[in-house]
Amino acid sequence: MSQIVGLGPVPAAKKAASVRGMSGVTLTMLETWITSSAMGGDGWGDLKRFLLIRLTSTGGVTGLGEAFVLPCREQAVAEMITALAQAAGALETVSPWSFRELAAKINARHNSLDFAAASSALEMALWDICGKLAEKPLCNLIGGNHARPVPVYGNIWSDRQSDSSALQRRAAELVAQGYRAIKIYPLHKHSVTEAVNCVASVRDAIGDDISLMVDLDSQGEPEIALAIANMIGPQRPYWFEEPVGGEDINTLGHLREITGLRVTSRKVVWLFLEQLWLEFVPVLHRLQGRLTAQG
Structure with missing residues (x-):
């Protein structure tokens, strides 16, 4: 299942600002996909459905994101993502930081897993766009010791x-x-x-x-x-x-x-x-x- 939503241009009366190095970045399109569930190949369980998104910004730069979803909630989270993306599309300049402030304002301290998942997908896609615009890996932008090995289990x-x-x-x-x-x-x-x-x-x-x-x-x-x-x-x-x-x-x-x-x-x-x-x-x-x- 997929959906494409045009987010439209920023109104001409607005002047794009610079937000932490992301100058004049606005959103033009959102695409969402909900995958089908599938049987696992190793006999240990089924593969859950996934909700994936792609944001397109000015200049055609795209960013990918994913939202955690539970059964019977996939479409609801996708609708939240669409509404949040439309709200972000009205920002003069959109960035991971400006979007997070917007999401916190909309959330109004009424926390929920589904809202957090929806905002996570968009923030993840915005970080992807941020890295591409800066032509740097995100580990360099975020900082920290990225040479340290990460253990997995x-x-x-x-x-x-x-x-x-x-x-x-x-x-x-x-x-x-x-x-x-x-x-x-x-x-x-x-x-x-x-x-x-x-x-x-x-x-x-x-x-x-x-x-x-x-x-x-x-x-x-x-x-x-x-x-x-x-x-x-x-x-x-x-x-x-x-x-x-x-x-x-x-x-x-x-x-x-x-x-x-x-x-x-x-x-x-x-x-x-x-x-x-x-x-x-x-x-x-x-x-x-x-x-x-x-x-």
Whole structure:
């Protein structure tokens, strides 16, 4: 499914300004695509639908972006993107910074995952345009030590296979491919006892030198999270992700304090950054960003 929307020229009465080096940049066209779901080739799960965009700016410079979407929300997020792009098209000069200010104003502190995903796609595309106009890679524009290697982990999520033996085989396969860290979802389709045994069996399969991340995928009962945390300590999980919902900051902090595990969260990242910094960073060991839903 695709859509093309003309964003129109800036009214003649407006004079284009310079915003952090992006002088006279306005938007002329937005294209969106929603991909079809597909069956995964490795037998571990289906491929979700993706929402991709392409922005065209003055001079024909284009930028690509992606929005995180959940089932049955794809079209709604695409409509948000269209409305936000039309609002951005009225700016004298559009840039990642001016768009972020616009999005924050429209958001009016009524945070939602879908709005954050829509704004993320456009901001990502604007950064792409910014880099092309500057003729520099984004790592140079944003700064920081971009020569530092970035570690990655093998993520074992499946809506089809969940028994411990299958997870053991999959973990061993990923380690053989070169991954030095593995993440599993032991509570998926498992009881508490099965989940604990699953963590132990995967640890046996990958050995002591591989990092093992445990993700409970925001199950809603703190007592279950605490029971699992207390029993998986000998397996030395590198982190303990989403033991409860990411918005439950008090319980996340309590679990970190009483278990000593590195408690992490990713599902709160659609809140705007100032709220994340003040409320969540002091409590969590690690706050995991999702660029396609950051807002």
